[in-house]
Amino acid sequence: MKESRNVNQANGNALINAADISRHYTMADGTVQALDNVSLTVNVGEFIAITGPSGSGKSTLMNILGLLDTCDSGTYMFSGLDTKTLADNELSRIRNERIGFIFQSFNLIPTLSVVENVALPLTYRGIPTAKRLERSLSALEAVGLSGRLSHKPYELSGGQQQRVAIARAIAADPDLILADEPCGNLDSRSGKEVMELLLSRHKCGKTVILITHSLSDAKYADRILTVCDGKLYK
Numbered sequence: 001m002k003e004s005r006n007v008n009q010a011n012g013n014a015l016i017n018a019a020d021i022s023r024h025y026t027m028a029d030g031t032v033q034a035l036d037n038v039s040l041t042v043n044v045g046e047f048i049a050i051t052g053p054s055g056s057g058k059s060t061l062m063n064i065l066g067l068l069d070t071c072d073s074g075t076y077m078f079s080g081l082d083t084k085t086l087a088d089n090e091l092s093r094i095r096n097e098r099i100g101f102i103f104q105s106f107n108l109i110p111t112l113s114v115v116e117n118v119a120l121p122l123t124y125r126g127i128p129t130a131k132r133l134e135r136s137l138s139a140l141e142a143v144g145l146s147g148r149l150s151h152k153p154y155e156l157s158g159g160q161q162q163r164v165a166i167a168r169a170i171a172a173d174p175d176l177i178l179a180d181e182p183c184g185n186l187d188s189r190s191g192k193e194v195m196e197l198l199l200s201r202h203k204c205g206k207t208v209i210l211i212t213h214s215l216s217d218a219k220y221a222d223r224i225l226t227v228c229d230g231k232l233y234k
């Protein structure tokens with residue numbers, strides 16, 4: 001396996017350009033080096049899969065790429081913008097408008113209905129009510145949940161909750177979808193449907209980064225990278 005250094009070629013078409021990024025966590029009993037000098041370029045419209053053992057740093061990387069967290073050192077350019085120079089409100093705007101997240105744990109809001117959960121990020125974007133509803137219904141139809149609009153997350157199965165999370169990520173039509181183990185809680189048929197949904201976003205020209213333990217899911221991607229002990233390998 002070759003460590004993925006020097007894959008950080010300047011490329012006008014890069015959506016993501018991370019150079020030597022590191023992230024550690026400090027706790028009472030010591031330090032964990034979750035990411036260790038990771039460099040990664042992802043071009044607009046690419047579909048990449050990231051695999052690696054549990055605890056290797058995949059979710060840490062996803063949080064940084066999705067502007068939910070920052071690196072300790074290194075440079076992270078998103079769409080040509082150096083993220084270190086961006087104010088919090090600019091980072092939030094990019095997150096809301098350009099990035100869709102599908103988390104390992106679904107991160108649905110328990111007090112909101114299915115359709116309200118999907119519509120919430122559109123509210124942050126200031127999209128008018130009627131348009132929010134139209135987009136949310138269409139995304140829920142795409143994941144086969146039109147019959148569960150007023151259910152609360154606890155009234156759904158794990159797989160259905162994951163599909164709500166996917167509908168929420170695609171409703172805003174983001175440029176980048178970051179999916180962290182989106183099929184981890186699904187049976188193989190639902191998992192295949194989820195992969196087809198991600199593939200359909202990719203075919204629409206969107207960039208998809210999939211974190212997965214499943215080699216068969218990773219094979220949907222154009223490129224497969226591996227994280228091991230905080231280092232990225234290609």
Ligand SMILES: Nc1ncnc2c1ncn2[C@@H]1O[C@H](COP(=O)(O)OP(=O)(O)OP(=O)(O)O)[C@@H](O)[C@H]1O
Nearest residue numbers: 025027032034052053054055056057058059060061
């Ligand atoms: N908030 C945190 N505080 C302290 N340590 C953390 C924190 N988040 C992650 N870590 C540690 O950083 C390392 C990488 O964690 P990360 O969640 O990125 O792994 P992962 O590859 O996503 O694992 P999994 O496949 O189990 O989801 C682990 O050793 C983990 O214990």
Ligand SMILES: [Mg+2]
Nearest residue numbers: 058059104180
């Ligand atoms: Mg993880």
